[in-house]
Amino acid sequence: MNTPHALRSLGQEPSPDGVPRPALIIESVSKSFGRLEVLRGVDLEVAEHEVVCLIGASGSGKSTLLRCINLLEPIDEGRIVVGGQSITDADADVNRIRRRIGIVFQAFNLFPHLSVVDNIALAPTKVLRRPRRDVVEEADALLARFGMLDKRDQFPDRLSGGQQQRVAIIRALAMQPDLLLLDEVTSALDPELIAEVLEIIRELAGQGMTMLIATHEMGFAREIADRVCFLDEGTILEQGPPDQMFSAPQRERTQQFLARIVAAGRL
Amino acid sequence: MRARSTIQRARRRDGRWALLIGLISTAAFFGVLGWLVVNAPNWPRVQASFFNAQEFQAALPDIVGAFRKNVQLFGISEVLILVFALVLATLRSLPGPIFFPVRLLVIVYTDLFRSLPGALVIFLLGFGVPALAIPGVPTEPFFWAVVALTLLYSAYVSEVYRAGIESVHPSQMMAARSLGLSQFQALRYVILPQAVRRVIPPLLNDFIGLQKDTVLVSFVGVVEVFRMTQMKQSAHFNFTPYLATALLFLVITLPLARLTDWLVSRDRARGASR
Numbered sequence: 001m002n003t004p005h006a007l008r009s010l011g012q013e014p015s016p017d018g019v020p021r022p023a024l025i026i027e028s029v030s031k032s033f034g035r036l037e038v039l040r041g042v043d044l045e046v047a048e049h050e051v052v053c054l055i056g057a058s059g060s061g062k063s064t065l066l067r068c069i070n071l072l073e074p075i076d077e078g079r080i081v082v083g084g085q086s087i088t089d090a091d092a093d094v095n096r097i098r099r100r101i102g103i104v105f106q107a108f109n110l111f112p113h114l115s116v117v118d119n120i121a122l123a124p125t126k127v128l129r130r131p132r133r134d135v136v137e138e139a140d141a142l143l144a145r146f147g148m149l150d151k152r153d154q155f156p157d158r159l160s161g162g163q164q165q166r167v168a169i170i171r172a173l174a175m176q177p178d179l180l181l182l183d184e185v186t187s188a189l190d191p192e193l194i195a196e197v198l199e200i201i202r203e204l205a206g207q208g209m210t211m212l213i214a215t216h217e218m219g220f221a222r223e224i225a226d227r228v229c230f231l232d233e234g235t236i237l238e239q240g241p242p243d244q245m246f247s248a249p250q251r252e253r254t255q256q257f258l259a260r261i262v263a264a265g266r267l
Numbered sequence: 268m269r270a271r272s273t274i275q276r277a278r279r280r281d282g283r284w285a286l287l288i289g290l291i292s293t294a295a296f297f298g299v300l301g302w303l304v305v306n307a308p309n310w311p312r313v314q315a316s317f318f319n320a321q322e323f324q325a326a327l328p329d330i331v332g333a334f335r336k337n338v339q340l341f342g343i344s345e346v347l348i349l350v351f352a353l354v355l356a357t358l359r360s361l362p363g364p365i366f367f368p369v370r371l372l373v374i375v376y377t378d379l380f381r382s383l384p385g386a387l388v389i390f391l392l393g394f395g396v397p398a399l400a401i402p403g404v405p406t407e408p409f410f411w412a413v414v415a416l417t418l419l420y421s422a423y424v425s426e427v428y429r430a431g432i433e434s435v436h437p438s439q440m441m442a443a444r445s446l447g448l449s450q451f452q453a454l455r456y457v458i459l460p461q462a463v464r465r466v467i468p469p470l471l472n473d474f475i476g477l478q479k480d481t482v483l484v485s486f487v488g489v490v491e492v493f494r495m496t497q498m499k500q501s502a503h504f505n506f507t508p509y510l511a512t513a514l515l516f517l518v519i520t521l522p523l524a525r526l527t528d529w530l531v532s533r534d535r536a537r538g539a540s541r
Binding site for chain 1: 438439441442443444445446448449452456457460464
């Protein structure tokens with residue numbers, strides 16, 4: 001345990017008995033915006049070190065589900081448990097819970113008035129109240145690991161979309177989350193910039209980071225996911241290992257969705 | 268290559284022509300205007316009453332001395348306003364039903380003080396409160412003048428701050444909260460730094476207004492530049508001291524107005540390049 005935080009393998013220690021514990025349990029979660037039912041009783045478990053991809057049409061509830069897990073949207077019904085702790089109880093400490101759950105957005109949402117290194121260091125210094133010197137050292141280590149150290153003093157508007165998204169991922173990692181939520185992180189990127197972001201996610205998966213990924217990149221989902229869930233009209237209609245989901249989906253709606261993706265040349 | 272340099276030379280020639288024509292036209296226009304004014308039948312009377320060099324020299328030292336009072340007034344008020352208005356704007360942006368009374372109070376405050384004439388508030392505080400003769404409550408007019416100006420202008424400036432806060436996209440708040448920052452930390456470290464930068468031009472505009480409004484304080488007996496000017500004017504029944512005071516205000520406010528315009532056009536250029 002003498003290695004600095006950032007160089008330690010990301011993710012959690014294995015459970016004592018070696019059996020993966022659920023990092024995330026979602027129990028019959030429902031959520032409406034006014035009269036629009038976005039989630040209708042979603043059930044989902046994600047084990048530690050597991051990578052789960054959420055696929056489905058726009059408006060199927062993928063983003064909303066991720067935001068509910070990060071408590072950015074309050075749920076109407078159901079329960080969400082992270083690392084054994086129910087986070088949707090009325091008396092749950094929202095700020096404390098969010099420290100353990102990282103989320104990366106489609107639109108990056110970097111802080112434009114802060115340099116790259118300050119974007120990364122803000123939450124660890126202000127939320128965790130860790131010494132700035134340590135935090136910056138770790139931020140530099142993370143930047144170096146993902147080939148971004150030369151950009152540490154740049155401001156976000158000087159970076160490409162792919163670079164901004166990589167910084168956003170590093171910013172989330174700097175809080176050393178137990179669970180990382182990725183919300184269509186490549187959807188706003190030019191095609192030639194997608195690969196550099198996917199590469200980071202691939203590396204994180206290799207290191208055992210627990211991830212729940214909403215994505216339109218079917219090829220990537222097939223390659224990286226331990227499990228793929230198809231979200232349709234606010235419920236998980238079908239789930240399974242990627243090979244089965246993409247080669248032999250059981251449900252008609254899943255088949256139709258994938259047929260459209262294939263027709264669009266995205267798989 | 269040759270063609271291009273010919274075009275450039277032609278452009279430069281056109282540019283020089285335009286400059287020359289502009290200069291001649293401006294000189295001719297203001298020359299004629301000046302001639303008309305100076306040769307008007309009543310010009311000597313106007314000159315004696317408004318542009319009297321002797322009166323100007325005699326009045327200037329006292330007027331500059333009194334103007335220091337105005338500088339103190341707006342200097343102290345501006346610092347207080349910057350802080351107080353920020354508190355108001357922050358209170359107004361607190362979310363949730365629990366904070367409704369706080370938001371309501373701020374709304375009532377800003378509506379009230381933006382609607383009332385400044386002179387009325389200055390009178391009320393400058394004469395009214397000392398007249399209560401409550402022990403321990405200050406009675407100096409200068410103190411109440413600062414309080415009145417701060418109350419009046421904080422209402423405007425808090426609205427400016429609020430516009431700035433609301434101009435920062437909600438996704439910034441979401442990103443900050445998602446990292447575990449509290450509502451207050453997100454405001455302090457993410458929203459406000461961006462908001463303040465955007466509101467500097469309208470803020471400076473309000474400060475120009477404040478600097479001019481410091482003359483209202485003369486009503487409650489603070490001997491500032493306007494009161495001093497009145498005394499100088501009535502002593503010799505000559506209006507030249509007003510001209511001296513006007514020049515002092517121009518020296519302070521004109522650069523600020525120019526700076527504001529420059530900042531606005533710079534921001535617009537930046538926005539266009541993005």
